[in-house]
Each structure stands twice: as C-alpha cells, then as structure tokens.
Amino acid sequence: VSLIGPSGCGKSTLLRLIGDLLEPTAGTVTVFGKTAHQARLDQDYGMVFQHPGLFDWRSVAANIELPLELHDWSKADRSARSAAMLDLVRLEEFGGHYPRQLSGGMQQRVSIARALSFEPRLLLMDEPFGALDEMTREHMQGELLRIWRETETTVVFVTHSIPEATFLSNRVVVLSSRPGRISSVVKVDLGDRTDDTREDPEFFRVATEVREALRAVEAGK
Structure with missing residues (x-):
C-alpha cells in the first residue's frame, strides 16, 4: 500500500503514528488488533526512512544485527x-564492509535488511528511495x-512519486491537503512487475487515475 498526497498533508505523520513514534492527539491507532505501542514492543513492524540511518562505526553485518x-x-x-x-538483499560479500564504503542504493538495502532482520509482519517505509x-x-x-515476494511482508510506503x-x-x-483525510483509494492490478511494466498501457492508465485524484485534492473537490 502506498500513501501519496500534497506536501504537508500528513503522510509521514501517519506512518509515525502507526510506528509509535508519535502519539495521537485524539483517537486510537491499532496495528494487528493491538495498540501501536504494543505492536512495537512485539516487534510487529520494521521501519525504513529516506536516510539509511546506519552507524558508521559498525560493519554492515553489525548494523543488521543491531535490533537482534x-x-x-x-x-x-x-x-x-x-x-x-x-x-x-544480495550483499553477501559486503558483511565486513562499513557504510561509507557502499553506494546510496547499497546502504538502503542494508537498512531494509536491518528492518526485516527480526521478521516483522509489517514494513513501514518513508520515502526510502527519495534521495x-x-x-x-x-x-x-x-x-x-522481489524482497516483498520472498518475505510476504506487508508494506506501507510513503512517496511523492506517482510512477x-x-x-x-x-x-x-x-x-487530501491538511488536515489529511483519505480522499480516494486507487486499486492497482498490474500482475508481476518487470521493467516492461512501466511501458504497459495499464500502468499509464492507473498513473493517470492517481494523478487526477491528486489534482482533485489540490482543487479542493
């Protein structure tokens, strides 16, 4: 599931509420039928942010092992x-390396590996590829x-990118714009995604539907 909307609408805030990094000012948040706080204690989810957040003084393997x-x-x-x-994450040869020795994409793969190390049921991702x-x-x-297919972990993904x-x-x-509300939910059925999917007419149709939903939000409809 992806969350998309205008800047400042609360996408990242919603993710942080689910992840028990923020407390709601009203109402409740439940994750798998329990409070977000209890879900965090039960290690029901892992989190990945735009910055990998790796510790420079720990090796790649040691970074992955930290939550364990x-x-x-x-x-x-x-x-x-x-x-x-x-x-x-296909970094078998890099366990002894340090974050500074990796590219940005490789660092983010390490971050994903760390978030999945304790086999959470849910992966929360806040614009992880934005940089x-x-x-x-x-x-x-x-x-x-590929990782999602192999692990069958549910993913909630925040992005500004329609494609x-x-x-x-x-x-x-x-x-919707602040205060954020669910304006619409666009269903996507593209089958198994490959690089060719981005050239598929159905891909363009769905992307157009999402774009029109965003335009309606910005127009206040």
Missing part, C-alpha cells in the same frame, strides 16, 4: 540471521518487490 542484539539474540543466531539478510538517482531508484523498486506508487502498489491511498 537489543533483544538479546545470541551471537550465533545474530550472525546466522545477518548472513541470511545479506543474501536476501537516489532515477536509475538507482528504479532498480531499488524492483529489489523491493513509484503505481509500480509498487496493490493500492494507492490518496490523502
């Missing part, structure tokens, strides 16, 4: 899990879909 270390996994189990995660160049961004979109939302999603949730 905080939850008292044994050294052997942490090592085995980080190796599996490196394999998942990447266009070709790297498209490559990372394909990698995310990105269309390519990645089964549903695109369009939010």
